[in-house]
Amino acid sequence: MINNNNSSNNFDVIVIGSGISGGWAAKEFTEKGFKTLVLERGRDVKHIQDYPTTNMAPYEFEHNLEVPYAIRKENPIVSRCYAFKEDAMHFFVKDKEQPYIQDKPFDWIRGYQTGGKSLLWARQTQRWSDFDFEGPARDGFAVDWPIRYKDIAPWYSYVEKFAGISGNKDNVPQLPDGEFLPAYPLNTVEDYFKGFLENNYANRTVVSARCAHLSKPQPIHIEQGRAQCMNRTLCQRGCPFGGYFSSNSSTLPWAAKTGNLTLVNNAIAESIIIDEDTGLAKGVRVIDSKTKDAIEYFANVVFVNGSAVNSVALLLNSKSKVYENGIGNENDLVGKYFAFHNYSARISAQYEGELDFSTDGRNPAGGGYIPRFRNLYKQETDFLRGYAAGFSAGRYSYADTDSIGIDLKESLDNPKLGIWSVGSHMMGETIPKKESYIKLDSSEADEWGMPQIRISVDYDDNDVKMKADYLDQFEEMFEKAGFININRNDATQAPGLDIHEMGGARMGLDPKTSVLNAYNQVHTCKNVFVTDGACMTSTSTQNPSLTYMALTARAVDHAVNELKKGNI
DSSP states (O other): OEEOOTTTSBOSEEEEOOSHHHHHHHHHHHHTTOOEEEEOSSBOOOTTTTOTTTTOOGGGSTTTTOOOHHHHHHOTTGGGSTTOSTTTGGGSOOGGGSOOEESSOOOOOOOOBTTGGGGTOOOBOOOOOHHHHTHHHHHTOSOOOSOOHHHHHHHHHHHHHHHOEEOOOOOBTTBOOOSEEOOOOOOHHHHHHHHHHHHHSSSOOOEEOOBSBOSSOOHHHHHTTOOOOOOOOOGGGOOTTOOBOOIIIIIHHHHHHTTOEEEEOSEEEEEEEEOTTTOSEEEEEEEETTTOOEEEEEOSEEEEOSOHHHHHHHHHHOOOSSOTTOTTOTTSOTTBSOBOEEOOEEEEEEEOOOTTOOOOSOOTTOSEEEOOOSSSSSOOSSSSSOEEEEEEEEEEEEOOOSOOHHHHHHHHHSOEEEEEEEEEEEEEEOOOOTTSEEEEEEEEEOTTSOEEEEEEOOOOHHHHHHHHHHHHHHHHHHHHTTOEEEEEEEOOOOTTTTOOOBOSSOBOSOTTTOSBOTTSEETTEEEEEEOSGGGOSOOOSSOSHHHHHHHHHHHHHHHHHHHHHTOO
């Protein structure tokens, strides 16, 4: 049954999804006076009041923060995620709640609620540079980005000031500086490794990881109702202080204050409705996730921000007489060139120096970040592109448990401080390929009557070579730096656990080879915009969320100008 109440179902703008990019679209449109409907397929989660575990002590958890075996057995995909623990698993989609078909193994991690995965993200925020935007054209893969760093730089600044990003001005060409709050300092061993790299290698350094935490709130953050980060590092539970950026603590409440926001939960976007006379979108057909009833909402502009996989599926499912193959899919490219980040290698070691020092407190930034240093100025390896890396060090207590009786008790009562542990993980750029796809199954449907999603993506030879280089280079650097007990870890995880799915509706210059233009508009349907991960032409090595935010703010600005001109 379709329930249409036209008096209340008409808006200026519809935004599909309330996560990081959807929240920004809502903020920008409502601030500019547009009546904006945000459709969220999950339940409502209100800032502070719907964070049930945020202030719980460890002893208050029945299973000591571990996930019970029965739940892990029922959820083999989502339970692989590092944050899927007893304190946060209520913010994750369980495996049975939206099945999908893996033509090749892919761990799809989702968060369906107001704010989406902005409640769960790792909060790492790095700008892209022209090394990234010019990469496909220079290195001959994918298609050329339709923008360059200069086009998005002002929008990076715009969103950084509002969101609150901690970091240093590091003057690293491949990692542009931004509008920063004070950085979280490197500890003594992280700082030692930074100096070692700078003294012994070209283009290699450790910077304090840039993260979306309020190390020193500014007036704009206080106005949002947010407070200084308390360095609890319990972020996956939802932060009652608003110390890190999320849609729930920042953009959505800001949008609500304007009086122009309507948020509808449990609303699954089934398809975009097309006006067959103009070829433009005129609304969105929604399935209520609880009642299974259908309802249609209408607007002049539609922003698609459902996260890459669902956004691609929506475009493909939006078939009409005008777009028989789905919106933007005249070139059969929607769903193609899907990509991810390669996180499948780690390396650890120990360090016997700096024993006059230890650490105190917690670092929400996670330590250091090593910007990409391979193939920057020239092709120097047998693989394309490169990798960035995390780097952190810590010193921990231990107790001798080999003894018995009174000696064991004495040892447990008097733990000793060990030597330093150091570790790194890679963040490798993967090459988008036509054969890596998201598509809709022709026979299997989900419980809401929509086609099930099929995903096929895998590592390739470039990824294998890049991973081997990461392990070799870091083993060499660790050895030269004097680290001991070096342990290489070549993980077997499937793509997806990076939770950085990108592509499927890529931006480009030519409508024949891309889905979106330089302003994230569908080439052939100008009032539909896609500004989440689906829009990405390539993946870079940087965490992508900051770029989604900047692209979204920029796209809204363009959409508003086009509306004023009568072009959409």
